[in-house]
Amino acid sequence: MFSKNVKKAQNPKVMERNVIAKNTVIVGDIKSDGDFRIDGTLEGSLITNGRVIIGVEGFVKGNIEASNADIEGKISGKVLISKTLTIKATSLITGDVIVGKLSVELGATFNATCSMKGAVKELNQANEQQKLSEKTA
Template sequence: MFKNKDQKEDKQKGKPRTMERNVIAKNSTFIGDITSDGDFRIDGILEGTLKTKGRVIIGVEGLIKGTVESTNADIEGKFSGQLSVANTLTIKGTANISGDVTIGKLSIEPGATFNATCAMKGALKELNNNNETKKRSEKTA
């Protein structure tokens, strides 16, 4: 009847499953590749690739150098590399981002440093749909 907001229905078994939260703690350094279905919080240093179906949070003192692919991301610390966020990227005022960024939606607080090339997937779809609609209406006119 009631579910914890961190629990999701496991479609295969019909049982609720808990969404995992993984942490790379302050004063920790991880070098390598990570793949997960759960959320990640980075308060230390990650050099490598992080692929997750969950949310990535980079804390104020966190740093990622490398590639990140996630559904959502909140950045308060530093990121350098290639960032791909399927839904929403939230950049806090303390964030420092450089590299290549591909997103669905973007939210940036004042004070953030954003030195990156940025492509919005949703905007490309809308532009393509508008161009196709114009072409259709030109053919019928």
């Protein structure tokens, strides 16, 4: 009467969207799985598995870790984006940036040291090989 092959209903993972509105200042660290849009100010770290969007008037003074990011505002700090970082013409970024892929529009201000994940892996492998050859020599 009942089939053993009936699949149970699965709850799809819904990504939440969090917004820090204009004229809002948050001081402290934020950790989430959802997406973030920042039009106000964040003084602290933001860690998320989702996308970060910083609006034209948004400002982050601290570290950001995310899978993707679109930046129109200002960031001062360390930025670690595992997939794609898109820097719009109105943005101003200072600090350290580590990305998988980077897109910079004409007019953006990008005063940061930048590393791409693939290049970082290659450098680490080259350093390890050099250390091995020094030990054997």
